[in-house]
Amino acid sequence: GENVEQHPSTLSVQEGDSAVIKCTYSDSASNYFPWYKQELGKRPQLIIDIRSNVGEKKDQRIAVTLNKTAKHFSLHITETQPEDSAVYFCAASKRASSASKIIFGSGTRLSIRP
């Protein structure tokens, strides 16, 4: 069935360094890839997304890349700050199909060391 694998499950980086989280998906029909950030005690919130007609997208310190051939996509956070500490979820779905569900990865717990 549809599956999204996410690595690593935990990640600790020094403040100011970069963090990279990687995901792979199984359904080649997937064409929409959102990323969610969940801070402790709060709801998952969308932070960035990418569609299959685009290879890369940036928003300030975060960027996502997509390799459709390999069915890989990644989240890059540069110049990490303490407020980046959270659990990050990647996801995949078929865009413009309201009946389809979003498949989530298992999450990455990112810790920023001061």
Next chain:
Amino acid sequence: DAGVIQSPRHEVTEMGQEVTLRCKPISGHNSLFWYRQTMMRGLELLIYFNNNVPIDDSGMPEDRFSAKMPNASFSTLKIQPSEPRDSAVYFCASKGAETQYFGPGTRLLVL
């Protein structure tokens, strides 16, 4: 835009009692999802609806759990009877054509 609304935000109950969680999706969204989150099992999809019709309930753990969506602006998740292992945060989420938004969650503790 009020976002997805869930009630109650916190619920403490005793084993064996019935628990009803409520959700109001974002207006205009036609898909609604119920998730359960625990440290051990992570984020699990329990059931989702499209246009008020249940599409996939394969994640519902057992017959003690039931969900309804009587109209486009309201859904319930019921646990009867509740057990301590049902303690978790339950999220409702809604989606339009593309992006899914989560509600604030209901933190359930079954004693």
